[in-house]
Each structure stands twice: as C-alpha cells, then as structure tokens.
Amino acid sequence: MITYYYEDIEPLDIQEKNVSGWIKSTAAVYGKKIGEISYIFCSDERILEVNKQYLDHDYYTDIITFDYTQGNILGGDIFVSVDTVKSNAGKFGQSFGKELHRVIIHGILHLCGQTDKTPEEQQQMTAKENLALDAINFIEFY
Secondary structure, three states: OEEEHHHHHHHOOOOOHHHHHHHHHHHHHOOEEEEEEEEEHHHHHHHHHHHHHHHHHOOOEEEEEEEEOOOOEEEEEEEHHHHHHHHHHHHOOOHHHHHHHHHHHHHHHHHHHOOOHHHHHHHHHHHHHHHHHHHOOOOHHO
C-alpha cells in the first residue's frame, strides 16, 4: 500500500491512483512488490530537520529514503522536499511535474537496491529514472 502525506505544506495535486500504479509497475521491473510505502511531502525546513535528526547531516536535500524492505517486498518512508524539487526543476530546465516524478521514482529505485554514491552509480540511477519516466505521460498527471 502506498500512502501520501503532507507535512507543513499544502497538498499537491498528485493523481495518487495513477502514480501508485506506475510505482508498482516500476518495482515489478526489478522483481519487487509493494509493501507499506509512505511518501511524506514537506518543506526544506522539515527535510533539514529529518536529515539532522536521523542521518546527522546538516544540509538540504530533495529526498530522504528510509528503507524497511524485507526480501522482495518494498517498504519505506520517503521524505520529499517540495521546495527543493521546485528549485531543481528550474535549475535543470524541467517542469515541476517531471522533476517531482523523477524524485518519487528515485526513492523506489533506492528501495529496489539501486545506490548513487559514486559517479558511475549516479549515471546508472539517472538512466533507470529516465526509463521509468518514459513509461508515463505527464499530461495525465498535471
């Protein structure tokens, strides 16, 4: 089950049923099934608090993924800073919707075992994000 929460921001107009289906089909590509996944959309200030409290990092980020996966059943809490997603969309010349979906699937790819610590892993992650993004039509979502 995939749930969507909003902390300290206004709810986004996410087509949850469509996005959840897309997430499930992306996970299936990696031989995974969806368990309990929570997306928590928040502000930069809230994600900074989470980063400091749980990871001992003192910086802003677009996403933090807490992985509770067991075997092939994905589980986790995924915090997404909407503020950073908006600024990154402008920085990368993308629509907010496309950048938001990139970050949404980025968290799922982490739960599927993909890492992005090295430049090579980052390239692989981006390629996998792009494959997932190619599978959806953003006009349907925004």
